[in-house]
Amino acid sequence: MRYRxxxxxxxxxxxxxxxxxxxxxxxxxxxxxxxxxxxxVKQRHPFGILAWVVLPEHMHTIWSMPDHDADFSRRWMLIKQRFSWAIEQRETISTSRRNKSERGIWQRRFWEHLIRDEHDLACHLDYVHINPVKHGYVTRASDWPYSSIHRYIRQGMLAADWACEPDVAVRRGERF
Incomplete structure (x- = not known):
């Protein structure tokens, strides 16, 4: 079966x-x-980055593709390949991967979703930026260093306390 x-x-x-x-x-x-x-990869195969968050073992990003191009799969292949070449080999490589001259760093596939409209984009931007909080790495999205949220804050599009509930610490019994 071919993935579409x-x-x-x-x-x-x-x-x-x-x-x-x-x-x-x-x-x-x-x-x-x-x-x-x-x-x-972006220099050789341009695309826009609307949002990105890097977590320890996965990442989420939103790209805008050029008007004449839709080949995001090639870009991901090249990014994964470049990153893998730069990493010293310490992972276990399965026979299947070895036979295809692959490293064992990345999952073979990635998940993509075509953004349909402005509401869909807004929901996915929020998802990208809240992800470190969702996974328990930080309590404030702006505390995660590997996120495009910092660009949105600098540009005045989001506040540093975006998505924070002001009384969470009080409800947990913490004192300031």
């Missing part, structure tokens, strides 16, 4: 990309290499 993706030139897409080892923290440990891989 929604392809639209100039489309805006939400992605989830996972490491093969979901107990790993490689993405935040080597976020510098990930950023360099993205920067290099």
């Amino acid at each position: 993706r929604a392809i639209m030139t100039g489309g805006t897409y939400f992605f989830t990309v996972n490491l093969a080892d979901r107990a790993s923290a490689l993405l935040v440990e080597r976020v510098d290499l990930l950023r360099e891989a993205v920067r290099t």
Whole structure:
């Protein structure tokens, strides 16, 4: 069975990309290499980054594709490949992956969703930015260092306390 993706030139897409080892923290440990891989691929194969959050073992991002192009799969393949080449080999590689000259760092597939309208985009932007809170890494989205939320805060599009409930600490019995 062939997996079918929604392809639209100039489309805006939400992605989830996972490491093969979901107990790993490689993405935040080597976020510098990930950023360099993205920067290099983006220079050669342009796309817009509307939002991005990097968590220890997975990431979410929203891209806008160029009007003449919808090949996000190639971009992901190149980003994963560049990142993998820069990482010292310490993972276990299955026979199947070895036969295909693959590393064992990434899950083979990624999940994509074609953004349908402004409401859908707003919901996915919120999802990207709240994700570190959802996973319990921080209590405020703005406290997570590997997130595009900081750009939104600098541009005045979000407040530093976005999505924070002002009385959460009080309800938990904490004192200021």
